[in-house]
Amino acid sequence: MLPNRPPFCNLCSCPVTEETGPLCPRCRRTSYHFDQVWACAPYHGAMKDLLHLFKYRQKTALRFFFANRMAAFLKTHGISLSAFDVILPVPLHSARLRERGYNQSALLAQELCRQGQRPLTAPLLQRVRNTKSQTTLRQKERWTNIQSAFTIKYPLAFKHKNVLIVDDLFTTGATTSEAARVLKQAGARRVVVLTLAIAIQPSTGSSA
Numbered sequence: 001m002l003p004n005r006p007p008f009c010n011l012c013s014c015p016v017t018e019e020t021g022p023l024c025p026r027c028r029r030t031s032y033h034f035d036q037v038w039a040c041a042p043y044h045g046a047m048k049d050l051l052h053l054f055k056y057r058q059k060t061a062l063r064f065f066f067a068n069r070m071a072a073f074l075k076t077h078g079i080s081l082s083a084f085d086v087i088l089p090v091p092l093h094s095a096r097l098r099e100r101g102y103n104q105s106a107l108l109a110q111e112l113c114r115q116g117q118r119p120l121t122a123p124l125l126q127r128v129r130n131t132k133s134q135t136t137l138r139q140k141e142r143w144t145n146i147q148s149a150f151t152i153k154y155p156l157a158f159k160h161k162n163v164l165i166v167d168d169l170f171t172t173g174a175t176t177s178e179a180a181r182v183l184k185q186a187g188a189r190r191v192v193v194l195t196l197a198i199a200i201q202p203s204t205g206s207s208a
Contacts, residue, residue, distance in 0.1 A: 001046040003073055004039050004198065012170065013039040014198055032173055034180035034191045039170055039198035040073040047197050051168060055104045063104075066168075066196050067111035074194075081116040084192070085161040088121045090179060091150070093130040108196060109166035124153045125179060134175060142174040149175075150182045159187035170195040 009016050009024035011032070016024050041047045053059040054066065074081070081087065089105035097103055113120040129149040134142045152158065163183050165176055170193065180191040 001041065001050070003069065003076075004041050012037040012173065012198065014200060015042070026173070030173065032177045032180070033184055034165070034173075034176055034193050037170055037173070037176070037193040037195060037198070038073070038077070038079060039195050040070050041197050043169060043171075043197040043199045051197055055168060058101070060102060060104075060107055063107040063111045066108055067115060070108065070112055070194065070196060071115050081113070081118045081164070083162060084118075084164040086121045086158060086163045086188075087113055087118060088123070088125055088163070088165060090165060090167045090175060091123060091125055091127040093127040093149075095130045096127075105167050108168060112166060112194075121157075124157050125183070126151050126153055134171070139172050142172050146174050146178045150179050152182055152186050155186035157186075158183055160189050161187075162190045163188045163192070165191065165193045167193060167195045169197050169199070171199040 004013060004015065007016050008014065009020075009027055010022045011027040012024060014024040014026065016022065043051070050059075050062060050065075054062040073079075087109060089103060089109040091106075092100070092103045110120055127149055128151045131145050131149050134145065137145055165179055165183075167176055170176065176193045176195075180188075180193070183191050
């Protein structure tokens with residue numbers, strides 16, 4: 001299971017080639033509300049299998065391994081958690097949380113913050129719509145499905161703050177973009193996404 005290695009897309013960290021240029025095809029055709037994405041590994045092979053176990057098969061102990069990989073990626077690329085005033089996971093709706101029993105993104109964020117000796121922000125970003133699973137939808141449907149899914153408790157907590165959103169998988173970017181939109185509306189200065197894995201565009205030579 002290899003880490004994500006440059007050259008990266010300047011926006012989403014998807015591997016790019018000389019032919020694709022500084023932005024991947026996905027970012028050239030999409031407008032996002034976040035400022036940048038750091039993706040630690042391509043979503044294929046062993047990473048795809050392990051992430052499925054972590055997310056759907058109750059293999060929550062994998063959070064330690066995954067957080068180690070994320071911390072190693074940050075260290076390799078000179079990224080410090082101390083640059084962020086707020087660190088938070090993508091929230092699940094309460095119904096989905098009861099069904100699954102845990103929020104995989106929250107587990108990653110908790111362990112990453114523990115290793116980095118940084119406080120995890122209280123759950124001020126909340127998911128208020130129990131949307132359909134994004135994995136069952138086509139690309140355009142994902143953007144419609146996630147609209148108005150998030151709200152913020154105590155918006156002043158984000159005013160002029162640099163925010164890091166932690167997630168498990170970046171595919172279309174619809175979910176994290178919508179979360180970033182709400183955070184920016186609350187006054188966040190900068191919103192960056194840190195994701196364990198990223199689905200690779202077919203044109204880069206890897207399968208999504």
